[in-house]
Amino acid sequence: MGGHPALDLVNTVTPRLRDGAAEHDYLTSPAELLDWSRRIGLIDLRDHSAIEGTWRSAPELAAKALGATLEIREATYDVLAPRAAGAVVAIDGVKRSQGSAFERLMLRWSAAAARSMLIPGADRERGVAELVVGTSPAQLIPDRLVVAAVELVRTVELRQLRACPVDDGGCGWLFLDRSRNGSRRWCAMEDCGTRAKIRKLGERRRATAVPQS
Ligand SMILES: [Zn+2]
Numbered sequence: 030m031g032g033h034p035a036l037d038l039v040n041t042v043t044p045r046l047r048d049g050a051a052e053h054d055y056l057t058s059p060a061e062l063l064d065w066s067r068r069i070g071l072i073d074l075r076d077h078s079a080i081e082g083t084w085r086s087a088p089e090l091a092a093k094a095l096g097a098t099l100e101i102r103e104a105t106y107d108v109l110a111p112r113a114a115g116a117v118v119a120i121d122g123v124k125r126s127q128g129s130a131f132e133r134l135m136l137r138w139s140a141a142a143a144r145s146m147l148i149p150g151a152d153r154e155r156g157v158a159e160l161v162v163g164t165s166p167a168q169l170i171p172d173r174l175v176v177a178a179v180e181l182v183r184t185v186e187l188r189q190l191r192a193c194p195v196d197d198g199g200c201g202w203l204f205l206d207r208s209r210n211g212s213r214r215w216c217a218m219e220d221c222g223t224r225a226k227i228r229k230l231g232e233r234r235r236a237t238a239v240p241q242s
Pocket residue numbers: 193199200201202215216217221
């Protein structure tokens with residue numbers, strides 16, 4: 030939906046209001062995190078069973094991975110949201126400063142780097158080695174997510190970075206607008222965009238209705 034795994038991670042909270050309003054979190058347990066990671070293609074079937082086995086025998090590692098993931102999620106949001114067109118980032122809604130969000134990402138990234146491995150690459154046109162992120166099944170998911178997040182933070186085209194407009198009934202999710210004319214406003218037209226259209230229609234009808242006496 031977001032156009033990047035790190036944005037998909039940010040969008041596992043809906044709506045993204047940051048003003049104390051009720052939000053729904055899709056990642057409340059290690060099992061949900063595992064299923065979601067498979068769904069977005071972050072891990073393959075083999076990773077899935079390796080992680081599941083490790084977590085089953087060491088639930089404290091599963092909880093640790095979930096905690097790390099949520100920290101990466103919020104840090105990524107805090108870093109990106111202030112630069113996203115259409116984002117509503119209430120000053121008192123952002124609990125931590127952007128600077129400390131960078132620091133948190135950096136710490137998680139260096140831990141992930143320590144668990145990564147450079148291996149001789151297959152016979153290809155480009156490169157002689159391959160970087161394997163996540164050599165420890167227990168922390169494989171947060172490791173891959175933070176590497177993806179740092180890559181996004183470094184390379185994101187800022188004119189493509191948008192937030193589904195909360196002020197117009199959107200959900201605040203972040204996404205990349207890759208349309209040629211940069212005209213995408215909503216995270217998904219059939220969802221938020223439609224809701225906003227219906228509401229606008231209702232407002233117009235009310236405005237033109239003859240008042241009952
Ligand atoms: Zn939306």
